[in-house]
């Protein structure tokens with residue numbers, strides 16, 4: 001055989017091995033007689049062109065029928081997309097003991113900041129969740145409220161300067177992110193991030209880098225998705241080194257300063273320091289678990305920063321976008337703000353904010369139409385038979401809950417593209433299935449920062465509506481296009497609106 005024939009023979013063999021491998025993998029759902037979407041080698045049901053992750057979710061959800069799920073493939077891996085609300089309730093709430101893991105990649109050894117509460121599993125997650133939840137009680141929110149208002153006043157002053165110096169059409173997303181960055185810095189860590197004063201402050205730059213300039217290539221992403229253990233062996237990191245170094249050193253310095261000067265604050269960092277020193281926060285379980293290392297403390301602090309600023313600033317941006325397009329809703333919202341503030345001598349207190357229920361409805365409706373987290377995931381700890389079917393979800397399989405699709409399903413929300421905050425009156429909420437709103441997830445692993453996220457979004461919106469009017473500008477995108485480079489739902493090219501002082 002000449003060398004060309006050998007090469008050709010080898011190539012044909014490799015192609016047929018790959019083809020046979022995928023054919024076998026792709027028979028998984030067919031063999032089980034499930035409703036599934038036909039995959040394509042080698043991506044499975046992932047799209048070949050660059051689109052937002054959300055488009056992938058929508059393309060699977062379209063195949064829903066009367067059965068509780070649609071089978072699909074990510075590369076060669078079969079996954080379940082839960083489509084019935086009852087089944088979703090089983091996964092997130094009723095059978096949580098079998099679905100307490102989220103799946104996804106983290107690498108504690110090479111990339112310590114990736115091992116945070118969102119990613120970790122088992123006893124470690126339970127420990128962190130139990131110990132850190134008390135940071136977010138309503139009592140704590142009331143306590144932090146004046147600090148958030150203080151940052152909102154700085155936010156208002158910064159915006160006033162921009163508007164005064166001729167800005168009547170602005171990109172607003174960046175300044176919202178600067179506001180929420182400073183709020184999280186103050187409330188969670190007692191750190192002045194300074195990003196309202198300086199748009200290029202270190203915190204804002206690293207935040208921008210994480211969400212707007214992710215350097216994590218698609219090949220590495222697919223590797224961590226399909227072969228997480230191999231990725232760990234290959235020392236694959238999720239975070240750029242400069243981001244890790246910055247957060248690790250900031251947390252080290254903060255802890256050092258507090259310990260040397262005996263500073264005690266009623267904040268998230270204080271809880272973390274107690275856990276590092278093995279002190280009991282409540283009576284139970286503290287001696288069942290080793291102390292947290294400084295890297296573990298930094299990982300949780302990092303998560304709160306990342307989870308806290310982008311989601312809330314996007315929610316503010318989407319709310320104002322819809323208010324600009326719907327002037328009657330904007331006027332009703334502003335009237336509520338003015339009326340309630342007048343009753344409270346013009347002061348934005350915790351109690352005054354509680355009375356502004358229409359603003360809460362606007363936030364919920366914005367999260368319905370534009371949920372920053374477009375899908376939730378859970379992983380089966382043991383084999384699990386889907387109720388009323390013969391299908392077994394095998395141990396280790398991942399289940400996706402398509403938040404965006406549920407929020408846009410006309411059978412759940414008639415005319416889903418219409419922005420209507422009255423969908424979230426207490427009566428309307430009662431009339432819907434409890435799983436029909438998943439903006440903060442649900443069950444024991446829902447968003448631990450829900451109250452904080454709502455609070456900072458609400459204070460931001462109240463401040464803006466009280467001082468400014470919003471309208472579409474020639475640069476406002478209608479309909480919105482989402483940025484395919486970012487997993488969280490963010491508008492491509494920012495959020496451009498017309499703004500005027502009132």
Ligand code: HEM
Pocket residue numbers: 117118119129303304305307308309311312315367372373376377438439440441442443444445446447448449450452453454457
């Ligand atoms: C509007 C604002 C926010 C939205 C829409 C949001 C949304 C979400 C969603 C959808 C999840 C996944 C829930 C699930 O899987 O069931 C989540 C988890 C989480 N969020 Fe938020 N979030 C927001 C604000 C915040 C804030 C302000 C913080 C902290 C300061 C925070 C911290 C977390 C953490 C730590 C988790 C993981 C919880 C766990 O695994 O136990 N979030 N968030």
